[in-house]
Amino acid sequence: MEKKKSMNNNNKNLNNEYIAGFVHGDGSFSVGLSVQKSKKSVKLSLRPTFTITQKKAHIDLMKEIWTRFNNVGFHSIDNKNIIRYRVISIKALTSVIIPFFTVHQLKYEKLLDFIKFKFIVSKLITIEKKWYSYELKNEFN
DSSP: OOOOOOOOTTOTTOOHHHHHHHHHHHEEEEEEEEEEEOSSEEEEEEEEEEEEEEEGGGHHHHHHHHHHTTTOSEEEEOTTSEEEEEEOOHHHIIIIIHHHHHHSOOOHHHHHHHHHHHHHHHHHTTOOSGGGEEEEEOTTO
C-alpha cells in the first residue's frame, strides 16, 4: 500500500497551479465598504481583501501557501477551528497576490471576481488618502 504524502514545507506537489486551484475552491477576492457616521459627516472606506479559509487541521498547508506568498498578510483561527489567511495591504496585494493570479489564472466565476478585484485595487492605488476614504459632509445640520 502506498503512503499518502503530507502537505509539509518540503512538499514539491504544492506548485503554483495547485495553489491557484486551491484558491479557486477555498479563496475569495472581496472589497468591503466601511461606513463611519458622525454628526457632521459620513466617511466611506473601501478595503480590498484576499482570503483563504480552511479547517485548522490543514494549518500546514495554509502556512506553506503563506510562505509562497512571501509571508504577506496574516492568519487567524476562530472558535470553530477555522483558519483564515488574509491579505489587506494594498502594497502586498499589488506586489504579491495580484501578480501571482495574473500569471496563474483562475477559471470561470472566480476569474471574473479576480478581474473585478484587480480593477478596483488598481483604481484605489491612484487615490492618495489613507484607507481610500471619501468623506460626505452633512450640509443639513
